Amino acid sequence: MDRRAWHEHATRALSVVGCTALVLGLTGTAAHAHSSSRDLGRQTLGADDGWAAHGTGTTGGAAADAEHVYTVSDWAGFKAALADGGDAPKIIKVKGTIDAVSEGCDAFSAPGYDFGAYLEKYAPETWGLEQDLSAEPDDSPEGLRRASAAQQDAAIKANIPANTTIVGLGRDAGIKGASLQIKGVDNVIIRNLTLESPIDCFPQWDPxxxxxxxxxxxxxxxxxxxxTHVWLDHNTFTDGEHPDSEAPTYFGMLYQQHDGELDIVRGANYVTASWNVFTEHDKTILIGNSDSESTAAGDRGKLKVTFHHNLFKNLVESAPRVRFGQVDVYNNHFVADDSYAYSFGIGKESQLVAEHNAFTLPEGISPAKILKRWNDAPLTAANNLVNGKRTDLIAVHNAEIPEETLWSGAGWTPALRAQVHPVWAVPALVKFGAGAGRVR
Known part of the structure; x- marks a missing residue:
């Protein structure tokens, strides 16, 4: 069965038993919170719904009193709501699309910064490729770039406090150009938002x-x-108006203005990402940011993350790339295009379990590419379909890429799975249920 026929078969199969009723029922079962409230801000993560349900569970700001429920429609109001009330439970409802860079990149430029002068000074034919720019003085093009970058950094980062729920109202709520910083806190929920990747207005050239x-x-x-205890649900992560495919090249290299869509790092723990769409991006999700022993000391035994019922579409790589963590990836649909490099990055001491996932690969791209070995670490990969065919991802990888042999057996068995759907149904379930605007 070819890729198109397989997808049509899955969709028809759902239709036979009542597509709309089944999809609504199944997505509601997995995505709905422990509360029966129709107010999304009051809903909490259900029992056993991934690693974020471990221990105390994840309730976000569900217990907020009336004084700590906010409806915001601009960046200043959003940041003010975050800052108000400290760690007291709060619910922030986003109305419409909030733009953190509404005035454009020029608003962050330091006096005297000129990109043309930057290109002229550091062109490889004049600057070379052996000397970095770290020693450049403050009044140099690089120094002025640094100052401009510092102003953008201060403007677009938003620190999310503990015990907070951020939820979009309706189908068109979103935040663009911002970097949400869930840093050193516990108990955060983010749902029903289209999150357009921030662009770095001042990327650095490193010769x-x-x-x-x-x-x-x-x-x-x-x-x-x-x-700890972070639930990301029914969001759409996208490059939006600024895809890498439209980025220019300078010095013969892509002028890269994006970093990741989601990073889970530095001892983060108990995270569930459910029913999201991750699309149009290069290096998408990083779990554990370094192999260094100093970082490893804080990551070992942590970085426990669950991904379920997400759509990963038209991504290049890292969905996710894993170091150290016990990461459970099940019931997701991966749809690749010709830019595809890999999905699962097997990194240092990672313990990835990837089961009951569906992959749709274009003609000419082998299933062997789904796994990428960065370090020697075992994984469990069972009951996965590639273009409708049951595929042993480890075996096909090892057969075609023997110099990067992978070993089966992650050494642990996921217990926190609220509901596992048959893998043949995953593409249609995710199609109808994942992303912003589809939460119930």
Whole structure:
């Protein structure tokens, strides 16, 4: 059965038993909170719904009193609501689309900064590829870039406090150009938002990065840094108006203005990402940000994350790339295009379990590419379908890429799964249920 026929078969199969009723019923079962409230801000993560349900569970701001429920429609109001009331439970309802960079990149430029002068001074034919820019003085093009970047950093990052729920109202709520920082806190819920990746207005040129130099950017759409009990549900992560495919090249390299869509790092723990759409991005999700022993000491035994019923569409790589953590990935649909590099990055001491997932790959792209070995670590990969065919992802990888042999057996068995659906049904379930505007 080819890819199109398989997808049509899955959709027809759902239709036979009542597509709309089944999809609404199944997505509601998995995505609905413990509360029966129709107010999304009062809903909490259900029991056994991934790692974020561990221990105390995840309730966000569900217990907020009336004084700590906010409806916001602009960036200033959003940041003010975050800052008000400290760690007291709060619910922030986002109305419409909030733009953190509504005045454009020029609003962050330091006096005297000129991108043309930057390109002229650091062109490889004049600057070379052996000397980095770290020693450049403050009044140099690089120094002025640094100052401009610092102003953007202060403006677009939003620190999310503990015991907070952020939820979009209706089908068109979103935040663009911002970096949500869930840092060093516990108990956060983010739901029903279209999150457009921030663009780095001032990427840095690093002549020493690789053989040809490279542009390096900052700002992830959302960062879970040293935090616990975080639930990300029914959001759409996208590059939106600024896809990499439309980015220019300078010095012969892509002018990269995006970092990741979601980073879970620095000892973060107990995270569930459910019914989201991750689309149109390069390096998408990073779990554990370094192999270094100093970082590893804080990551070992943590970075426990669950991904279920998400759509990963038209991504290049890292969905996710994993270091150290016990990461459970089940009932997701991965849809690739010709830019595809890999989905699961097997990193240092990772313990990935990938089961009951569906993959739709274009003609000419082998299932062997789904796994990418960065370090020698075992994983469990069972009952996955590729273009409708049951596929042993480890076996096909090892057969075609023997120099990167992977080993089966992650060494643990996920227990926190609220509901596992048959893998043949996953593409249609995710199609109708995942993303912003589809939460119930």
């Amino acid at each position: 020493t990065d690789g053989d040809r130099g490279n542009w390096n950017s900052e700002y992830d759409t959302a960062v879970v840094y040293g935090s």
